[in-house]
Amino acid sequence: MIDSFSISNFIENLSKSCSQVQSREFEKGEIVTTYLVNRRQVCLLASGSVDLIRYDFKGNKDIVEHFTQNAVFGEIFYQINTNNELFCIAREKSKVLFFSYDIFGKKCKNNCKFHQELTENLPNLILSKISDLNLRIELLSKRTIREKLLSYFSILSEKTFSNSFLLPFSLTDLADYLSVDRSAMMRELKLLKDDQIIKKTDNKITLLLK
């Protein structure tokens, strides 16, 4: 599996640039890409964070997906005809690599090391994207807010090998990720505290399961 270290290496090596990969830095708020055209382009987030945003017919903003380091994104992964406009916007200063999805089979003309590492690791990046999507479906499939929260906490707990962990999102974003009303989620969090199932201080959650 690719790790942050490898990605950093990618970026370093990129100075001796691979002809088939572009790289660019974005400031907070800048549009990284849109899902309006139909290209075979893949975006790989080398550093920072990027949101996939929808503006619906009423102009309401809605976070569809949230990308962090090593995430791959782009309209090629989102062949869904929503009649809304989808944008990827940098949440903070971010570095993004752009290349064609069809880089897969092909060898680089220069036979460059960077290109080779990229094609070797892309399959794993895609695997982890698929797992992330499946995880979200798993959570969204739960019927109640309580179940959604507890499933999510349980997964964070397993990831960190601890009953205590920091939420990687703000509570507002968490409600968005679980696709529930924020105030209803806040209420449920309070009930979970009252029932002594969790403890919560700021964005640190502790599971109190016996």
Added chain:
Amino acid sequence: MIDSFSISNFIENLSKSCSQVQSREFEKGEIVTTYLVNRRQVCLLASGSVDLIRYDFKGNKDIVEHFTQNAVFGEIFYQINTNNELFCIAREKSKVLFFSYDIFGKKCKNNCKFHQELTENLPNLILSKISDLNLRIELLSKRTIREKLLSYFSILSEKTFSNSFLLPFSLTDLADYLSVDRSAMMRELKLLKDDQIIKKTDNKITLLLK
């Protein structure tokens, strides 16, 4: 993009078997694979249909995912630590190819045509898997049953270029796919009929939008 025709060709050519791909037929009800071990194995459904089933701690059966022709599946795409047991079960007579995900970069020793076609097409099969997952997330993110149904119908309508289309699922499975209570969904379908937003006869839906 790969089509059914290409897949059929794959299967035909498979007679001169590629050393890195196994193929097997399953009868209805047979276990195709389980998500208990951690292998790099990919399953590709050449024909038939397969369900990914969960049995929770109470023994309740739950359809997590439903695969049809050309779908790729296997635990490699599902790195989620649910404490449940996940099985893939053939819904009908089905043909499945098995191979390693790491087939990607590697060339076949025999340099066989089949292997080459497979590695060329696998990236596209994976793309369409990702789009399917994103589509489901899109639907599950809707807040009401009505919105879920209408979004789903609208996508089917676009796919078929028609206001009338057949549901690819039974209503029971549709409720499962949208992760809502079946009886609540039935009620909402009736309300949609009463409000003259849809017509429904058996599993044919007609959108009555002006």
Added chain:
DNA sequence: ATTTTTCTGTTGTAATTGCAACAAATGATA
């Protein structure tokens, strides 16, 4: 340092939904 924006926290209320339970229709199997 002050203003503005975003985030957290809370609550009442109405609407939606899950659940349980049932009957009829359809499909599968022996």
Added chain:
DNA sequence: TATCATTTGTTGCAATTACAACAGAAAAAT
């Protein structure tokens, strides 16, 4: 053909949830 299993369709009711609206805290921008 008879029997069993699955699917469709329906309803009452209790529980959950979305929505709206607000205030205070924290963070970001000027």
